[in-house]
Amino acid sequence: MAKRAFVTGITGQDGSYLAEFLLGKGYEVHGIIRRASTFNTHRIEHLYVDPHVSGARMFLHYGDLVDGARLASLLSTIRPDEVYHLAAQSHVRVSFDEPEYTAETTALGTLKLLEAIRRLGLSCRFYQASSSEMFGASRLPQNEISPFHPRSPYGSAKAFAYWTACNYREAYGQFAVNGILFNHESPRRGETFVTRKITRAVARIRAGLDEHVYLGNIDVIRDWGYAPEYVEGMWRMLQADAPDDYVLATGSGYSVREFLTLAFDHVGLDWERYVRFDDRYVRPAEVDALVGDAAKARSHLGWHPRVQTPELVKLMVDADISALEAGGRHWIDRPALPGWSTAPS
Template identity: 45%
Template sequence: MKTALICGVSGQDGAYLAKLLLEKNYHVYGGSRDAQMASFANLDRLSIKEKIKLVSISINDFRSVLQTILKVKPDEIYNLAGQSSVSLSFEQPVETLESISVGTLNLLEAIRFSNLPIKFYNAGSSECFGDTGSEAADEMTPFRPRSPYGVAKAAAFWQVANYREAYKLHASTGILFNHESPLRPERFVTQKIVATACRIAAGSPEVLTLGNIDIARDWGWAPDYVEAMWLMLQKEVPDDYVIATGKTHKLREFIQVIFNSLGLRWKDHIRTDVTFFRPTDIAEGYANSSKAQKELNWVAKYSMEQVAQEMVKAHLVKTQV
């Protein structure tokens, strides 16, 4: 049996990845800054909390990282930790850079120091690319990030690439485009839309206030994407991969699908507010994940419409329980 350590196990991707690895008969350790006090609601929601060994690890502290690695001796480490909100990164740029970039560096250096044959996955982001216009970004597209979050993820990406080349670590980065699920917290716009639309459908008189609804993104299904993470670490040779559906939609299309599924006219319940606009933002995001399709035999199973509908269904079930 393989052993995996997931840093950031309490988040959306961490929870789905833990579930996948348990199904593949892994021993799964879940890392959190304070495993005794942290909320693991997502693990409870997937009914897997009791099957995971929870450990306290602060990836911003090298000693904490090294002690954990030497204790667990994992075959695979998945780095999904760090500040995960693009909008929040504009308010907390220092915390964002430290939690993502310094945390990744500590993990890489601790793996090197341990001299254990650990395979390492790093959660990259399409935010690294910035605004590529109508060009579909692939692994060779230059980085021009437009947010503190994107800058931090770009730094982490190059750290991983450097350790792979200089120290021969089996280290890979998945450059993931937007991926959603019912486990998203409401600070993410997709879940905010779902939760508000469901309340309106139940009789709430509120109006959904959003920023720029003309932005366009490639939205996928989170459980699909964690499978790609696992596939990367099963390759003999480490590498970086863009993970996406290849289909881009405007936010207003996502909104329309959600409201339509509830029998509502979205234009009757939406208003935009410029104070919700980000200082700098990506107008449109397009992706080319053909390398992952070819080398990992991975393809996204869910469309944006299916993702939106599944999120609505799950929210309705959750609120009825």
């Protein structure tokens, strides 16, 4: 009988790649989406079939992380073997503007989900999407024993969720793991995140559609990997004999300035001609550098990154160029507005 997975955040970058991966493994996949007046399922449209069609293996359900009763109802009906908790208010810069909402969804949403699993007595395995932002100002490189020093409401909320997963593992015997993922990107990355904003700007500037791209601090350093490889790491964590916490990272750090150079050089352009500074994108408290050490994941899970940052940049630029030349979707074709947030997340 096929394993059954329950995925929060299934419409996001990681959720869509994870759904693909699990379906490829023969899973039945259930995803939770928020009810809204507009559709936000473009990343998984190619996976979805009518649930009434015989053989359908992916199903979408309405729900929200702040609604504990609805979470319990869904889990009781679906009774998953594995739960992948990816949903959150996931943008670091936005968390400074919406700290309460960030805490309610990212922190308390995790608590409500774990508590629903406990009260129902489910024996499912639970994956918590933790974040390198929890480390904040910690010394490099950061690994599973590095101290947390979050520098944003997002990082603080993720730290709460991390310790909640640990507590439910230790207090109630739940198979709960934390995947402490460093930045991971792809052509499916949201356009408000700095990497995708840059690669999309390169495509539009190359085509003569835009003249500039507006950014904040370009000297911060991040460890950027390729998202499809990281969702495989999530799955590997839940296949282990015992629950534990793991860092996933490439081990290499690049500044936003270096990311810009790689992206614009790929199409023969000088980034300094097109990039403009806008202090609206500067965080009130900055995380200067995040670089991870994934030695534990390599030795315990057999996981290792194959796509490094320079290759990732080229992959994303080429994808945005191809999408633009093909006419793209309306969400690709919008002009890049200065008001969009661009902090690394």
